[in-house]
Amino acid sequence: MISEIAAWLLDPAHWTGGEGVLRQSWLHLLYCVFAVCAAAVIAIPLGLYIGHTGRGSVLVVAFGNAVRALPTLGLVTGLAMLYQGSAALAALVVLAFPAVLSGTYAGVNAVPADAVDAARGMGMSSAQRLWQVELPNALPLLMGGVRNAMLQVMATTAIAAYVGLGGLGKLLIEGQAIRHYDQMASAAILIALLAVLVDLVLAGLTRLLVPRGVMLVVAETGAGPRGRREQR
């Protein structure tokens, strides 16, 4: 089996062309990045607002759990049937949303209360507090939320191929239909590889974005995105 997978992957004919690995990987990546970005555009400001004002925090939990409980495949096919194949993209956005939202909210919530109190006491306006204190310190958990969302969307995009969305899932499903198990297995491996690669890129981005002083706190207390995720 391993040699068959290797043979499939090493065949240059499988990589090029409209149905090739390269193009499908590109599509896969494109859908995922689009979905997470679209979700982030709404979820990050909303999470910042909820974390900053403390209003509507119940919403974050309720919404997060509701979306988590949705059957992924049902959501994807449902939307695709109602509209068109590309509506599955909307499903991906919906899926990415709660992870980014709760990460952002948790990030703002985890900013040391005394730092926020000091910011208020020294005369920062509400907006200055948000931009100068809360956002920079929320970044580790916020980026953790984005990474969570990305992994989830990566996996779900594979399923979205059922409703005609391209991506590496397409190779997997086709392989199943024509009982080419080497192709199925190869596609599965490629999806996993792509997910790991993208996560690595996001990890690098996190390092770039999170201020050094905050990184030091994370390293000291283990209260970074990973530490928190394990606690849940």
Add this chain to the structure above:
Amino acid sequence: MIEFRSVRKQYDDGTVAVQELSLTVPAGTVTVLVGPSGCGKTTLLRMVNRMIEPSSGAVLLDGGDVRDSEPARLRRGIGYVIQQAGLFPHRTVRDNVATVPRLFGHGRREARRRAEGLLERVGLPSEIGKRYPAQLSGGQQQRVGVARALAADPPVLLMDEPFSAVDPVVREGLQDELLRLQGELGKTVLFVTHDIDEAVKLGENVAVLRQGGYLAQYAPPEQLLAEPADDFVTSFVGRDRGYRRLSFVDSSGLRAGSVDTVRIGDTSADVPSQAGWVLVLDTHDRPRGWLPPEATIHGQLTEDQLIAGGSLHTGGAPLRGALDAALSSPSGLGVVVDEDGVYLGVVTARQVLEILESGRHPAVSEGAFR
């Protein structure tokens, strides 16, 4: 000057944090609010910079009602130091201190230059400015917190239990530092603590608050210790108040006696006949320790042959130090030194007590016998 005029704070759930309370904090002095938890001391402090609004009454800052100023603007003009320092983790120490000047619209360079001067002022080496708060000790963080509060040179400083979270030795250093700074700057400081020792040490006036937000007594510390207003204040200032009051008794009447001394490095031939305790000094005449009676010296006298000395009393400092020096000394002789730590003489506990006896007002002691 800060003036509380019949301020009262009642929360929505009905709890009253501060009862109709009036208090005047004189300009240029340190005034301490002290009391057990739930006495409303922090609430009172936070009313000054409008972090909490009183339910009724008014807080006046230099004669003007604080409610007439927009909160953010008001707060920029008031230094604010809190218990955990509240430094911003993402900013370097220097940029933390530069925050308020930046809020005032100063350029980055100007604000940083100012910050560096302030770090020096609170006793921190300038290279610490490039570090992040997570890389500092608790005591250093508090110093940075004080520097940050002073950065815009505000006339008023609010300090909410700023030294409670650090260990006792560091705390003492920070308290001394604050007194030194205050001597240079002469700010109007409102300081909150639950520690009566800290209150008595730092405050020129001390307001003792009772649970439920009542003002139990407002007086200079020596009066608080000598004449507590009621049972609550008596129990709050504690059992040692007689001893603590010595902090406010002048020791200029104390005449230091002498004792045999030797120097580190002396040989047995230099040591006088060993009848009693001998004080050992270093080459700069600073006390290093004691030699017990009948001690034999082999070769040169070295540090490890000594018995550690007690605390030192600086001549002219309050009597408390003199009594403590005598009590903590292995020989029973308290060592008196000058400001540079140079040996001046010794005193006994008996001498301290005699000064206290002779200083007592005759009418009081006669009254006691009647």
